[in-house]
Amino acid sequence: MPARARIVVGVAAAAVAVLAGGAAWQLLAERSTPWARFFGSAAAPLAFVGSDTCAQCHPAEAKLWRSSQHKLAMDHATDKSVLGDFNDASFDYYGVRSRFFRNNGKFFVETDGPDGKLATFEVKYTFGIEPLQQYLIEFPDGRLQALSLAWDTRGKDQGGQRWFHLYPDEEIKHDDVLHWTKLNQNWNFMCAECHSTGVRKNYDAASDRFATTWAEISVGCEACHGQGSRHAAWARAKQSWWPFSKTEDRTKGLLVRFDERRDVVWRIDPRTGNAARNFTPAIVRKELETCGRCHARRGEFSEDWVPGRFLSDTHVVSPLARGLYYPDGQMRDEVYNYGSFKQSKMFAAGVTCGDCHEPHAAKLRAPGDGVCMQCHAAEKYATAAHHRHESASPPLACASCHMPERTYMVVDRRHDHSLRIPRPDLSARLDTPNACNDCHADKSAQWAVSAIETWHGTNRRGWQRYAKAFHSAWTDQADAAALLGAVAGDANTPAFARASALTELAPYLSPANINLARRALADPDPMVRIGALDMLANVSPSQIWPLVAPLLTDSNRGVRIHAAALLAAVPSASQPPADREPLPSASTPIGPRRVLRSEIFTRGVASHPMPRPNTRLRCGSARITRSRRSTSPISIANSVATEREKACCARR
Ligand code: HEC
Ligand code: HEC
Ligand code: HEC
Ligand code: HEC
Ligand code: HEC
Ligand code: HEC
Ligand code: HEC
Ligand code: HEC
Numbered sequence: 001m002p003a004r005a006r007i008v009v010g011v012a013a014a015a016v017a018v019l020a021g022g023a024a025w026q027l028l029a030e031r032s033t034p035w036a037r038f039f040g041s042a043a044a045p046l047a048f049v050g051s052d053t054c055a056q057c058h059p060a061e062a063k064l065w066r067s068s069q070h071k072l073a074m075d076h077a078t079d080k081s082v083l084g085d086f087n088d089a090s091f092d093y094y095g096v097r098s099r100f101f102r103n104n105g106k107f108f109v110e111t112d113g114p115d116g117k118l119a120t121f122e123v124k125y126t127f128g129i130e131p132l133q134q135y136l137i138e139f140p141d142g143r144l145q146a147l148s149l150a151w152d153t154r155g156k157d158q159g160g161q162r163w164f165h166l167y168p169d170e171e172i173k174h175d176d177v178l179h180w181t182k183l184n185q186n187w188n189f190m191c192a193e194c195h196s197t198g199v200r201k202n203y204d205a206a207s208d209r210f211a212t213t214w215a216e217i218s219v220g221c222e223a224c225h226g227q228g229s230r231h232a233a234w235a236r237a238k239q240s241w242w243p244f245s246k247t248e249d250r251t252k253g254l255l256v257r258f259d260e261r262r263d264v265v266w267r268i269d270p271r272t273g274n275a276a277r278n279f280t281p282a283i284v285r286k287e288l289e290t291c292g293r294c295h296a297r298r299g300e301f302s303e304d305w306v307p308g309r310f311l312s313d314t315h316v317v318s319p320l321a322r323g324l325y326y327p328d329g330q331m332r333d334e335v336y337n338y339g340s341f342k343q344s345k346m347f348a349a350g351v352t353c354g355d356c357h358e359p360h361a362a363k364l365r366a367p368g369d370g371v372c373m374q375c376h377a378a379e380k381y382a383t384a385a386h387h388r389h390e391s392a393s394p395p396l397a398c399a400s401c402h403m404p405e406r407t408y409m410v411v412d413r414r415h416d417h418s419l420r421i422p423r424p425d426l427s428a429r430l431d432t433p434n435a436c437n438d439c440h441a442d443k444s445a446q447w448a449v450s451a452i453e454t455w456h457g458t459n460r461r462g463w464q465r466y467a468k469a470f471h472s473a474w475t476d477q478a479d480a481a482a483l484l485g486a487v488a489g490d491a492n493t494p495a496f497a498r499a500s501a502l503t504e505l506a507p508y509l510s511p512a513n514i515n516l517a518r519r520a521l522a523d524p525d526p527m528v529r530i531g532a533l534d535m536l537a538n539v540s541p542s543q544i545w546p547l548v549a550p551l552l553t554d555s556n557r558g559v560r561i562h563a564a565a566l567l568a569a570v571p572s573a574s575q576p577p578a579d580r581e582p583l584p585s586a587s588t589p590i591g592p593r594r595v596l597r598s599e600i601f602t603r604g605v606a607s608h609p610m611p612r613p614n615t616r617l618r619c620g621s622a623r624i625t626r627s628r629r630s631t632s633p634i635s636i637a638n639s640v641a642t643e644r645e646k647a648c649c650a651r652r
Pocket of ligand 6 (some may be wrong): 399
């Protein structure tokens with residue numbers, strides 16, 4: 001041990017003795033504290049401390065959080081947490097009668113097991129809370145499986161308080177990939193990351209067993225704020241009277257500071273009725289990227305997630321792809337909020353999730369339309385002159401027209417977060433849904449078009465202008481390439497859509513499109529860079545190297561892996577000698593194989609895995625990737641096809 005360190009430890013020991021009298025409790029409360037006292041919080045080990053520890057110093061946030069659904073995303077099965085009827089209730093599903101009962105304070109279900117025979121299983125955990133609750137069953141090999149029989153927690157008046165099956169309209173037998181005992185309903189692999197904090201899957205391929213662990217059972221403080229040990233150590237050191245413990249740590253020991261909304265003022269311009277932000281937001285929207293970990297359709301390739309970084313650093317985000325979205329960008333399959341909101345004009349103007357949702361209670365900052373009125377003048381929008389529905393009862397909300405709902409998991413209604421203007425004119429041409437006809441289902445789209453034209457004139461605006469391009473691409477029209485090129489090259493188009501357009505351009509390589517990709521490779525948004533790499537997958541080996549090699553050192557891990565996977569498939573003869581492996585020296589650019597080796601790469605879950613019967617993907621609609629180099633791990637991971645979809649395709 002070097003001499004200096006020994007001395008410091010000596011002082012530390014003395015200090016502990018001094019403190020022992022008065023403030024020993026403080027030290028005991030936080031194991032890493034004495035360490036941090038003398039070396040600063042950066043030296044403290046990085047670990048999860050749990051929401052209860054955070055709550056000691058932040059009672060206000062903790063109180064809000066305890067009222068949230070995040071707190072209830074997963075729980076041990078107890079009288080308090082279990083909402084379903086386990087008083088000898090039964091449920092019939094295609095000739096199988098399942099029974100729900102209790103014994104000795106435990107909860108049991110008798111249902112068809114892995115072999116199709118009736119068997120009894122103990123319910124270990126609850127999953128979710130509203131409007132439905134699922135139940136997890138533990139198997140001897142460490143797997144937890146989610147039962148497809150779920151409890152509808154809505155009130156009786158809304159049709160709730162009943163057992164139901166998540167695939168009500170088709171028979172799922174024990175040998176079906178969708179059966180509750182199969183991979184698609186496996187908690188360790190498919191669910192854990194988003195419903196708990198600090199999950200490690202710990203899958204051992206050799207023994208084919210899981211030893212999955214979590215730091216906290218549900219979505220706790222550190223699911224958003226990241227490991228809190230250094231912060232707690234910093235705070236305790238700050239409280240301490242011991243003068244040497246004071247550290248000047250601007251980060252306060254936190255992995256991320258959600259300070260983006262600090263000093264932000266939204267001032268409503270009386271002329272437009274819309275607000276503007278008093279300063280431009282940073283490129284990385286730390287909070288939104290953090291929410292996106294669980295509120296996005298994506299697959300995980302690394303468990304080393306750090307809050308506040310671009311999601312693409314550890315996850316492959318599903319682009320605006322066929323089967324997942326409608327061509328105008330509205331949600332179709334279960335895509336959550338991230339990809340939708342990133343398409344919105346409000347995102348472009350600097351709005352973030354936290355402007356509408358208080359993150360601790362996960363509730364709206366103001367009830368109903370109040371949340372919109374923060375930034376939109378009531379005099380302009382909350383009037384019949386705008387919505388033209390003065391006599392509708394119940395009255396229409398802003399969200400009725402600007403955030404239309406879709407139902408997932410049979411009963412879970414969710415709002416489209418692309419905050420768009422209703423466009424029945426697009427429905428008439430491209431068969432996309434629109435909010436007007438969601439309610440006026442008995443009327444034609446053309447009827448709604450005429451009504452809007454009477455009210456607001458014939459000139460339709462709206463931020464999202466790529467419906468025709470994706471429609472053409474997905475229906476193989478002759479104008480697809482030209483339209484996609486225009487979308488990809490338009491700086492006023494959301495990055496999320498530009499990225500997707502670039503990906504869609506892969507089959508249409510031309511010098512002009514390669515130039516588009518070249519520019520996109522320098523885009524500040526990593527999804528756009530990844531889209532450009534996708535497009536270049538089919539470029540000739542001699543061309544690809546100079547284009548893609550610089551991205552081996554990109555700041556974003558997802559981009560690096562993507563670039564490496566592309567180049568790893570290029571015959572090494574076409575590489576410039578300087579880039580060939582093994583590496584001559586640390587100063588030359590690192591080669592693709594080393595990038596691949598050095599990045600943890602595990603194929604993750606593509607999405608919330610429960611396929612909804614009404615939106616279930618047909619095999620043909622899963623885009624498996626058009627790349628010639630389709631054997632690279634990234635192109636497999638990047639395809640939007642989930643294991644389920646692939647298995648489904650294999651079955652036919
Ligand atoms: C020993 C008390 C203590 C504990 C434990 C503690 N904090 Fe803090 N926290 C503080 C203090 C003190 C501040 C600084 C307040 C200030 O600067 O006004 C703070 C500030 C914060 C901030 C605001 C940081 C900023 O950007 O200014 C966040 C977020 C936060 N804590 C989260 C957490 C989380 C999450 C945990 C649990 C992992 C936690 N805290 C545990 C005392 C504590
Ligand atoms: C670790 C994963 C995770 C992160 C990170 C996360 N959420 Fe959630 N969120 C969930 C899950 C899971 C649910 C469903 C909760 C349940 O089933 O009890 C949920 C539910 C919600 C709900 C619905 C609550 C309701 O009353 O219907 C809102 C709103 C929400 N989250 C907002 C956010 C926002 C905003 C952020 C970022 C600041 C965020 N979440 C970050 C996992 C997460
Ligand atoms: C990508 C992250 C993610 C994965 C993976 C995931 N969930 Fe969820 N889950 C969520 C979010 C976010 C919500 C809330 C959605 C909303 O209201 O928009 C949710 C909601 C639910 C709900 C509805 C109840 C509620 O409180 O909203 C249930 C039940 C549920 N999930 C079960 C599962 C099961 C079972 C799995 C695995 C088979 C799974 N989830 C995998 C993120 C995820
Ligand atoms: C769903 C994500 C999420 C969870 C879970 C969460 N936080 Fe936060 N927290 C945030 C965000 C986002 C902000 C920034 C809020 C804003 O912009 O106003 C924040 C801000 C804070 C602040 C600073 C408040 C201020 O006024 O400056 C503290 C302290 C804090 N959180 C503590 C906690 C504690 C303690 C818990 C657990 C009991 C917790 N958070 C759970 C997302 C979360
Ligand atoms: C934090 C501020 C903020 C909040 C809250 C807010 N908006 Fe906005 N919204 C904006 C800004 C800024 C714009 C862009 C205005 C412009 O054109 O300059 C905008 C634009 C819009 C647009 C136009 C979209 C388009 O394609 O042209 C719609 C529709 C909209 N908002 C609806 C809503 C609804 C509905 C709510 C409530 C659920 C809401 N907004 C809440 C700031 C906000
Ligand atoms: C009956 C449906 C309906 C309701 C309800 C509704 N809107 Fe709209 N909104 C529209 C339509 C249609 C347009 C496009 C008007 C046009 O093309 O000129 C629009 C446009 C907008 C725009 C963009 C205007 C611009 O000049 O860029 C904003 C912002 C907006 N609405 C906000 C709101 C808010 C806030 C509420 C709730 C108080 C609301 N809307 C309620 C249908 C509705
Ligand atoms: C302009 C305001 C606004 C913004 C910004 C916003 N939301 Fe929402 N969100 C809403 C409204 C309104 C609802 C409907 C809530 C209700 O009716 O109770 C909602 C609902 C939700 C729900 C519940 C499921 C559903 O879709 O109804 C989740 C989860 C959610 N939002 C997450 C997010 C996340 C994550 C972000 C950022 C990527 C975000 N929201 C950004 C306004 C917003
Ligand atoms: C949330 C459901 C809902 C949405 C969304 C909605 N409407 Fe309506 N609309 C109603 C109801 C309810 C009435 C009946 C109230 C009345 O008689 O005035 C109505 C009445 C009307 C009427 C007059 C009555 C008629 O049948 O001729 C027109 C026209 C109309 N809506 C057009 C639209 C258009 C265009 C949109 C989209 C911009 C739209 N609505 C969105 C519910 C909705």
